[in-house]
Every structure is written in structure tokens, then in C-alpha cells.
Amino acid sequence: MSLNIHDIARKAGVxxxxxxxxxxxxxxxxPKTLQRIKQIALENNYxxxxxxxxxxxxxxxxxxxxxxxxxxxFFSEVLRGVDEExxxxxxxxxxxxxxxxxxxxxxxxxxxxxxxxxGIILMAPYIHGDITGIxxxxxxxLVLLSSGDGLPQKSSFNFDNYxxxxxxxxxxxKHGYRKIATITGPEGNHDAExxxxxxxxxxxxxxxxxxxxxxxxxxxxLKSGYYGFMRLVTQVxxxxxxxxxxxxxxxxxxxxxxxxxxxxxxxxxxxGFDDIFLSRLLTPRLTxxxxxxRELAIKAVRYLIQMIDEKxxxxxxxxxxxSTGLIVGGSCGCTNSPDxxxx
Amino acid sequence: MSLNIHDIARKAGVxxxxxxxxxxxxxxxxPKTLQRIKQIALENNYxxxxxxxxxxxxxxxxxxxxxxxxxxxFFSEVLRGVDEExxxxxxxxxxxxxxxxxxxxxxxxxxxxxxxxxGIILMAPYIHGDITGIxxxxxxxLVLLSSGDGLPQKSSFNFDNYxxxxxxxxxxxKHGYRKIATITGPEGNHDAExxxxxxxxxxxxxxxxxxxxxxxxxxxxLKSGYYGFMRLVTQVxxxxxxxxxxxxxxxxxxxxxxxxxxxxxxxxxxxGFDDIFLSRLLTPRLTxxxxxxRELAIKAVRYLIQMIDEKxxxxxxxxxxxSTGLIVGGSCGCTNSPDxxxx
DNA sequence: AGAAAAAATGTAACCGTTTACATAAAATAG
DNA sequence: CTATTTTATGTAAACGGTTACATTTTTTCT
Numbered sequence: 001m002s003l004n005i006h007d008i009a010r011k012a013g014v015x016x017x018x019x020x021x022x023x024x025x026x027x028x029x030x031p032k033t034l035q036r037i038k039q040i041a042l043e044n045n046y047x048x049x050x051x052x053x054x055x056x057x058x059x060x061x062x063x064x065x066x067x068x069x070x071x072x073x074f075f076s077e078v079l080r081g082v083d084e085e086x087x088x089x090x091x092x093x094x095x096x097x098x099x100x101x102x103x104x105x106x107x108x109x110x111x112x113x114x115x116x117x118x119g120i121i122l123m124a125p126y127i128h129g130d131i132t133g134i135x136x137x138x139x140x141x142l143v144l145l146s147s148g149d150g151l152p153q154k155s156s157f158n159f160d161n162y163x164x165x166x167x168x169x170x171x172x173x174k175h176g177y178r179k180i181a182t183i184t185g186p187e188g189n190h191d192a193e194x195x196x197x198x199x200x201x202x203x204x205x206x207x208x209x210x211x212x213x214x215x216x217x218x219x220x221x222l223k224s225g226y227y228g229f230m231r232l233v234t235q236v237x238x239x240x241x242x243x244x245x246x247x248x249x250x251x252x253x254x255x256x257x258x259x260x261x262x263x264x265x266x267x268x269x270x271x272g273f274d275d276i277f278l279s280r281l282l283t284p285r286l287t288x289x290x291x292x293x294r295e296l297a298i299k300a301v302r303y304l305i306q307m308i309d310e311k312x313x314x315x316x317x318x319x320x321x322x323s324t325g326l327i328v329g330g331s332c333g334c335t336n337s338p339d340x341x342x343x
Numbered sequence: 344m345s346l347n348i349h350d351i352a353r354k355a356g357v358x359x360x361x362x363x364x365x366x367x368x369x370x371x372x373x374p375k376t377l378q379r380i381k382q383i384a385l386e387n388n389y390x391x392x393x394x395x396x397x398x399x400x401x402x403x404x405x406x407x408x409x410x411x412x413x414x415x416x417f418f419s420e421v422l423r424g425v426d427e428e429x430x431x432x433x434x435x436x437x438x439x440x441x442x443x444x445x446x447x448x449x450x451x452x453x454x455x456x457x458x459x460x461x462g463i464i465l466m467a468p469y470i471h472g473d474i475t476g477i478x479x480x481x482x483x484x485l486v487l488l489s490s491g492d493g494l495p496q497k498s499s500f501n502f503d504n505y506x507x508x509x510x511x512x513x514x515x516x517k518h519g520y521r522k523i524a525t526i527t528g529p530e531g532n533h534d535a536e537x538x539x540x541x542x543x544x545x546x547x548x549x550x551x552x553x554x555x556x557x558x559x560x561x562x563x564x565l566k567s568g569y570y571g572f573m574r575l576v577t578q579v580x581x582x583x584x585x586x587x588x589x590x591x592x593x594x595x596x597x598x599x600x601x602x603x604x605x606x607x608x609x610x611x612x613x614x615g616f617d618d619i620f621l622s623r624l625l626t627p628r629l630t631x632x633x634x635x636x637r638e639l640a641i642k643a644v645r646y647l648i649q650m651i652d653e654k655x656x657x658x659x660x661x662x663x664x665x666s667t668g669l670i671v672g673g674s675c676g677c678t679n680s681p682d683x684x685x686x
Numbered sequence: 687a688g689a690a691a692a693a694a695t696g697t698a699a700c701c702g703t704t705t706a707c708a709t710a711a712a713a714t715a716g
Numbered sequence: 717c718t719a720t721t722t723t724a725t726g727t728a729a730a731c732g733g734t735t736a737c738a739t740t741t742t743t744t745c746t
Binding site for chain 4: 364401
Binding site for chain 1: 693696702
């Protein structure tokens with residue numbers, strides 16, 4: 001096994017306490033002792049055992065991230081942001097992509113009481129009773145990411161879905177479309193609900209009404225966008241524009257339109273939400289709402305670390321809504337939209 | 344703070360050793376004591392401090408994953424596979440997406456000598472001297488993922504890039520194309536090199552020759568595919584088919600062809616490599632090579648865990664090449680290819 | 687120079703668990 | 717019914733750091 005602090009102390013002819021102080025700058029050490037210890041540590045490339053360190057300090061320098069799954073761009077961007085900010089703050093990232101609800105609960109319990117993480121970033125689009133229960137008696141700092149306000153007693157960072165949906169819908173209305181349909185996200189999903197609310201308000205405030213047959217429920221998947229669109233356009237009254245609650249469904253809409261021989265935006269305008277990479281490749285480019293995922297993750301981690309370091313009161317709740325930005329492509333009917341923005 | 348093993352021992356009127364044995368089934372405990380201890384542990388929902396446990400056992404039950412970055416589909420699929428298999432084996436996943444080479448080296452050192460992980464999955468497309476040096480005196484089990492055979496002394500899991508590239512090129516040749524160009528991956532990248540080798544051999548074995556002006560260097564990015572194609576088709580002698588060393592570049596090729604008004608596959612056939620999600624959405628669907636990323640990751644983790652548990656000799660090296668599969672779309676000229684496979 | 691203050695270093699307890707070894711209790715054998 | 721073996725339990729050291737406190741050395745002040 002590699003050498004430990006005692007070995008270094010012996011080699012340097014000092015006590016372990018001095019070595020610890022020298023290497024962590026945690027107490028006074030005379031310049032020449034400091035120098036000698038550092039030298040010896042370097043020569044023997046001593047690496048303190050960080051498990052032991054964590055044990056002694058009751059700190060793991062690790063933040064735990066619980067994600068619903070890692071499949072799509074969204075989650076990997078979150079993870080990227082978390083890892084980026086965590087490593088900037090010299091923290092480790094322990095990740096768990098829970099495959100189902102049970103799993104989230106278990107992981108949460110584990111993470112909270114095992115001493116393995118100092119704080120938790122939890123992303124749970126569907127928060128239910130079990131989770132609430134655990135979270136209530138959670139002792140570790142925790143922040144919710146894009147999980148809505150179902151748990152107002154916990155600090156959270158969300159996108160301003162309402163504002164984004166409102167803005168993009170308003171944009172469609174400005175184009176003169178009057179029969180605007182939407183394909184929603186899955187039921188119970190906070191983002192989906194907020195987006196729908198924004199859509200509805202924008203339509204209503206414009207003096208239009210939201211017809212029931214212009215609302216079809218989707219599931220944030222390409223497939224549901226495809227079939228959702230099919231349902232919309234095979235009705236007697238057809239919409240002249242459709243707002244898909246996320247880009248993946250908008251892609252489904254494009255595919256469906258293509259297979260029906262419908263032109264976008266001339267036969268029907270389309271808008272999405274998320275600004276995924278793919279939306280840039282559609283022709284015409286998708287009009288959508290940009291969500292700064294990394295930024296969200298980074299802010300959440302920063303706040304979490306402040307809680308851990310007690311720079312902010314961990315008991316106090318803080319909520320932040322990160323604003324989203326309208327991205328105008330050609331799918332809404334705008335003509336001056338940039339092309340080949342992917343290059 | 345939550346209670347520890349001593350508290351449980353006291354409540355149960357036994358010693359900590361007995362509690363430890365009871366809860367870990369690591370020694371004889373009488374049925375009724377066992378029952379009582381478990382009961383008490385449950386009532387007080389006792390969770391052993393896993394840092395302390397790791398410290399005592401010199402085991403962290405954690406596997407470290409070092410990835411070059413988390414941006415694309417490839418890496419997030421890897422992570423997904425790792426996490427899936429790790430959690431199946433009751434291990435944690437500590438992730439680090441190193442942003443540059445220096446970072447990889449540092450992380451590697453940290454991971455190896457800190458006791459924080461029991462083993463490491465390293466994915467480093469470009470292995471250079473520094474890394475080799477560290478790896479040589481690494482004490483922890485480590486497996487390389489898709490990093491080529493630059494380090495034959497370490498166990499590794501790779502895709503059979505050669506075979507895949509050979510197969511897809513051969514398929515193009517079967518179509519009758521004779522002037523086959525390629526856009527390669529970045530220099531020094533193992534996958535890229537193997538793919539090129541497969542391409543070259545397939546062409547040569549068919550009695551054709553690989554003209555220099557039919558080889559342009561790309562960088563695995565959409566952009567490089569776009570411009571690479573532009574260069575290829577603005578030459579005096581134009582290719583009739585092009586093999587992009589990855590799908591992202593093939594997407595660039597599609598875009599470039601579109602902007603030049605060229606039809607795929609009638610004016611020029613295209614094939615890619617990777618079978619990314621996007622390749623399914625192209626029209627015609629991209630002919631490509633499927634790489635079972637999750638499978639690769641899962642196999643690597645399984646093997647790593649065997650090394651950790653000393654089920655296999657950690658000193659012995661093992662190499663596995665995972666075979667890839669040809670996916671026939673319409674971009675090569677095949678007509679019976681399935682459409683809308685994304686639904 | 688001696689006293690007081692400041693700086694450097696050392697000693698040892700502690701963090702929560704495992705585990706080798708010792709001891710006690712129960713089961714089995716003769 | 718004892719002697720022996722087996723099973724159950726307890727004791728205490730170890731893991732590798734940190735850190736409060738004690739002690740020693742150095743510096744500063746009068």
C-alpha cells in the first residue's frame with residue numbers, strides 16, 4: 001500500500017499533526033519545516049487518503065446528483081454543468097440515474113444518511129408522497145432542479161417555463177395565426193404544466209380562445225409529437241399553428257408534416273421548446289425557446305455548495321427561475337431567420 | 344447527527360461487533376439477537392455511515408469513470424451503461440469529465456491513490472506519455488474504454504472499428520461505386536485510425552485504389568463533415584460515394600449536399616459510423632454502423648468489478664473487441680430500407 | 687536579561703466501522 | 717455429568733487522517 005501521513009511524518013522527523021498542518025495550511029508551520037515536508041511529500045508522491053480525510057472531517061467533498069435517467073441531451077447537459085461546477089469547487093460528483101421511482105427513493109435515503117455526499121442535487125420531474133416524506137426529514141443540504149414547486153420547502157432552480165411558452169406563443173400570434181394548437185407534455189410533469197399555462201395565457205390574453213380539440217396530450221417523445229400532429233390535422237377544423245411543448249415532439253411534427261406532404265410554415269407553423277441540437281438541423285430551423293441547462297445546473301451547484309459551507313442558511317429556502325430566450329427560426333413563418341446556424 | 348452503530352448496540356444491549364455481524368451477515372449471531380438488532384435498526388432507521396465503512400474495509404464500493412467530456416450522445420450512453428451496471432452490483436459511480444489532458448492526469452492520480460474509488464474506467468481517446476506513465480504504476484484495477492491498444496498492458500474494451508468500417512465500405516462497393524472517398528476522424532484518435540484502416544483495406548481488397556484526393560481529414564464534427572464534403576465535390580474528379588468516419592460528419596455531408604442541391608444517394612452515396620439517434624431522422628436514413636455503447640460500458644464494468652473482487656487476476660490483461668453491426672439505410676442506394684424507424 | 691507573548695510543534699483523542707482474538711454460553715460426545 | 721467442540725458474544729485495536737490542547741521554542745518588549 002502507499003504511504004500515509006505517519007510515514008511522511010517519520011521521514012520528515014516531525015509529528016503527524018505538523019504534516020497535516022503543513023499540507024493543508026491549517027495551522028502555523030515554520031517556513032523551513034513547511035518546505036521540507038512539502039518536499040518529502042512530493043518526492044514520495046504522497047496522496048492523502050481522502051476517505052480517511054472525509055471520515056475525520058465528516059465531509060466527503062462530494063456532491064450527489066440524482067437524475068431520472070441519462071438518456072437525453074437534457075440530462076447529460078445537467079450532469080455536465082454539475083460536474084463542471086463541482087470540479088471547479090474541488091468537489092467530486094457522485095451520480096445516480098435512477099431508473100424508477102423506487103430507485104430514487106432508495107438512492108435518496110442512501111445519499112442522505114450514508115455520509116457519502118455533502119449535499120444533493122435532485123432532479124425529479126414527478127415528485128410524489130414518498131419523496132416528499134424523505135425530503136422533509138432530510139438532514140443534508142439539497143436543491144431541486146427543474147422539479148417544479150411541488151416542494152416549496154426546499155430550495156429549487158427552475159426554468160421560467162411559463163414565460164418561455166408565453167413568449168413563443170405570443171410570437172406565433174403576432175404572425176397572425178388564430179387557430180393555435182398545442183401538443184402538451186406528460187401529465188404531472190411540472191415543466192409541461194407550466195408550458196401549457198404560458199401557452200394558454202398567451203392565447204387568452206390575445207383575445208383568442210383555447211379550443212379543446214386544439215389541445216392534445218403528448219409525452220415529450222418524438223412519437224407522441226408525430227401522432228399528436230396527425231390527430232390535430234385530421235380534424236374538421238385544422239389549426240394554422242402548433243406549439244409543441246418540447247423540441248423532440250416538434251421533430252415528430254416535422255416528420256408527420258413531411259409524410260402528409262404539408263409544408264412548414266406555409267401550410268402550418270410550428271414552434272417548440274428546449275432548443276435541442278437537433279432543432280438547428282430542421283428545415284426550416286425550428287422556432288423554439290432556449291433553456292440554459294448548464295447555467296441552471298451551475299447555479300444550483302453553486303447554491304448547494306454555499307449551503308454546505310454554511311455561507312447561506314441551509315434551512316432557508318430559495319427559489320430561482322431562470323429566464324429562457326426565444327429563438328426564432330423559419331418554422332413560425334419568419335423569413336429572416338439565420339440558416340445553417342449549426343456551422 | 345444520526346445514530347451510529349454504538350447507539351444501536353446500546354439499545355439492543357449487545358456489543359458493536361454483534362451489531363456489525365448481524366447487519367452484515369458476517370459472522371454467527373443467534374436468531375433472536377439477529378431479529379432484535381434488525382428490528383431496532385429498522386425502527387431507528389439506522390444507516391451505517393458508508394464512509395466509515397469504506398475506511399475500515401479499505402473499500403469504497405465506488406467505481407470512478409473518467410470521460411473526455413460529456414457533450415455527446417456517445418459519452419452519455421457510456422455513463423448510462425456504467426451507472427446501470429454499477430448500481431446493479433451495488434456500487435456507486437463517481438464521474439469526472441475531464442476537460443483537458445492535464446485534467447485527466449490529475450483526476451487519474453487522485454482517483455488512484457485517494458482510496459475514493461475501488462477501480463477506474465478510463466476513456467481517453469488520445470493517450471499520451473503522461474498518462475502511460477501514471478497507468479504503469481497504477482495500483483488500482485483499471486480498464487480502458489474505447490481507447491485503442493496504445494496501452495497493451497492494460498485491459499481494454501473496444502469496438503471492432505476495423506470490421507465495421509470494412510463492412511460498410513464493402514457494402515458501398517457492392518452497390519457498384521468505384522470512386523469512394525472518406526472523411527476521416529481526427530488524427531491520433533484510435534477509433535478514427537481503425538475506421539480508416541478498415542475503409543482502406545475494403546477498398547484495396549476490392550481491387551480499387553485509395554486516391555489521395557479522396558481522403559480528407561475531418562474532426563468528428565458536423566462542421567468538418569460539411570466542409571470536408573465541400574472539398575471533395577469541388578475537385579475535378581468527384582467521388583460517387585463517401586464514407587464519413589462518424590455520423591455527425593455524415594450529417595454535415597447531408598447538409599452540404601443539400602446546400603449544393605445534390606441528391607443522396609442518386610448524385611452521391613453516403614455512409615457513416617456510430618448509428619446516432621440523428622442518423623435515423625435523415626432522409627434518406629443514413630447507412631451506418633451500429634456500435635453497442637451501453638453493452639461496451641456494461642462489459643467493461645463487469646470486468647472491472649471482477650478485477651476488484653479478485654475473481655480475475657488484476658495483473659492479467661484482457662482485451663475485448665465488441666463487434667459492430669451494419670445498418671442499412673437509403674443513403675447508400677438501397678431502396679428497401681425501412682423508413683420512419685424512429686417511430 | 688527576564689518576563690510575557692507569539693509561534694511552532696507534539697500528544698493523543700476522535701470520527702464509525704470492521705475484525706482478530708479472547709471469552710462465555712450452548713450443544714454434543716463419551 | 718464432565719470434557720470437548722461448537723456457537724455466540726464481547727473487547728479492543730486498527731484504518732488514516734484532523735484537531736483541541738499541552739508543551740516547547742522563538743520572538744518581542746521592557
